[in-house]
Amino acid sequence: MGIITSLIIGGVVGWLASMIMGTKKSLFWYVVFGVLGGIIGSVLHFFIPIGGDGFLMDLVFGVIGTCLLIFGFRIYLGKQ
Numbered sequence: 001m002g003i004i005t006s007l008i009i010g011g012v013v014g015w016l017a018s019m020i021m022g023t024k025k026s027l028f029w030y031v032v033f034g035v036l037g038g039i040i041g042s043v044l045h046f047f048i049p050i051g052g053d054g055f056l057m058d059l060v061f062g063v064i065g066t067c068l069l070i071f072g073f074r075i076y077l078g079k080q
Contacts, residue, residue, distance in 0.1 A: 010034030013059060017066035037066025 011027060014034030018025055025033070041061035051057040 006035065006038075007031055009059075009062070010038055013038055013062040013066055017063050017070060020063070021067055021070045023070060033066050033069055034062065037064075037069045038062040039065070040069055041065025 011031040011034055014025075014030030014032070014037065017033065017037060018030060038058075041058070041064055044065055045057065045061040051060070
């Protein structure tokens, strides 16, 4: 996957996760959280091999990983 595609998908995943978690950030932070959350989601998908391999499951686990990342930042920063 190309870098531009990864950034676009990271932005979408970051935006979806922020809507689920109820946070408002800029496009830059959507992309940063989406890409980092996608890495976390890939690791989760490796250890929890459900749903097979495919683009949709990558997006689902990317959103889950990004939600976990946002949750971790909230705990780290002391916000609930």
